[in-house]
Amino acid sequence: MLLKFLVVAALATTxxxxxxVKCTMPNGVVITQQLSSSCPVGAIKGQTLDGKPxxxxxxxxxxxxxxxxxxxxxxxxPVQASPPPKDRSYEYAxxxxxxxxxxxxxxxxxxxxxxxxxxxxxxxATSPRDAAQSxxxxxxxxxxxxxxxxxxxxxxxxxxxxxGNRPIAACEL
Numbered sequence: 001m002l003l004k005f006l007v008v009a010a011l012a013t014t015x016x017x018x019x020x021v022k023c024t025m026p027n028g029v030v031i032t033q034q035l036s037s038s039c040p041v042g043a044i045k046g047q048t049l050d051g052k053p054x055x056x057x058x059x060x061x062x063x064x065x066x067x068x069x070x071x072x073x074x075x076x077x078p079v080q081a082s083p084p085p086k087d088r089s090y091e092y093a094x095x096x097x098x099x100x101x102x103x104x105x106x107x108x109x110x111x112x113x114x115x116x117x118x119x120x121x122x123x124x125a126t127s128p129r130d131a132a133q134s135x136x137x138x139x140x141x142x143x144x145x146x147x148x149x150x151x152x153x154x155x156x157x158x159x160x161x162x163x164g165n166r167p168i169a170a171c172e173l
Contacts, residue, residue, distance in 0.1 A: 021046055021054050089148040093120050096138060096156070100124070103134075106161065117153040121167075124158055131158040131169035139171045149173040 023039030023046045024030050033039065038055045039046035046054040090112050097108035100122045108122040124131060135156050142149060154173035159166075 020049050022049065023054075087148070087151060088146075089118070089152060089154060092142065092146060092148045093118070093154070096120050096142070097122065099138070112152075114152075117155055119155050119157050120173075121157045121159065123161055125161055126158075126168075128160075128168040131160070132171075134158065135169040135171040139173050142173055 021033045021036055021039060022030055023033060023043040026042060026044055031040075038057055041057045043056055046056050048054060090110060093110040093112070097105075097110060097120060100108050100120075103124070105122040105124050108120070110118075110120055112118045124134070126134070135158055138156060156169075156171050156173060157167040158169040160168045
């Protein structure tokens with residue numbers, strides 16, 4: 001490593017022989033170097049024992065390494081929650097009513113309830129056995145085509161014109 005020397009006094013005409021030198025350090029302590037013609041790096045004053053100035057070693061200049069400034073990482077994009085899937089169960093229930101009315105139901109109502117079981121209530125002039133078969137067929141067909149009825153409890157209730165308020169068939173969708 002190449003050290004740069006700073007000469008405090010011009011020593012062009014005289015050559016210093018290797019001798020003792022007194023060096024004053026930054027903390028004020030004076031050290032005596034044996035068999036040296038210069039003070040160590042960091043000394044603030046140096047002289048021979050007879051008072052002649054000596055060369056002071058200057059610390060090498062620190063190499064400035066350019067720092068590569070990196071762009072900050074891109075900000076994380078906020079995750080947008082996708083909207084909840086639209087509950088289409090009411091639309092499908094109305095379609096079932098349309099189907100039942102086309103099959104001869106005298107009435108068909110959809111009662112959608114967010115707190116308890118939602119129902120499709122139809123009145124058909126049929127036997128309890130045929131009503132139960134129709135109910136199971138509609139329920140299994142709808143389960144195979146859509147999962148719209150899975151989010152809520154849905155039931156199909158089939159009434160007879162003669163059964164009053166008691167269904168002759170009921171099944172889960």
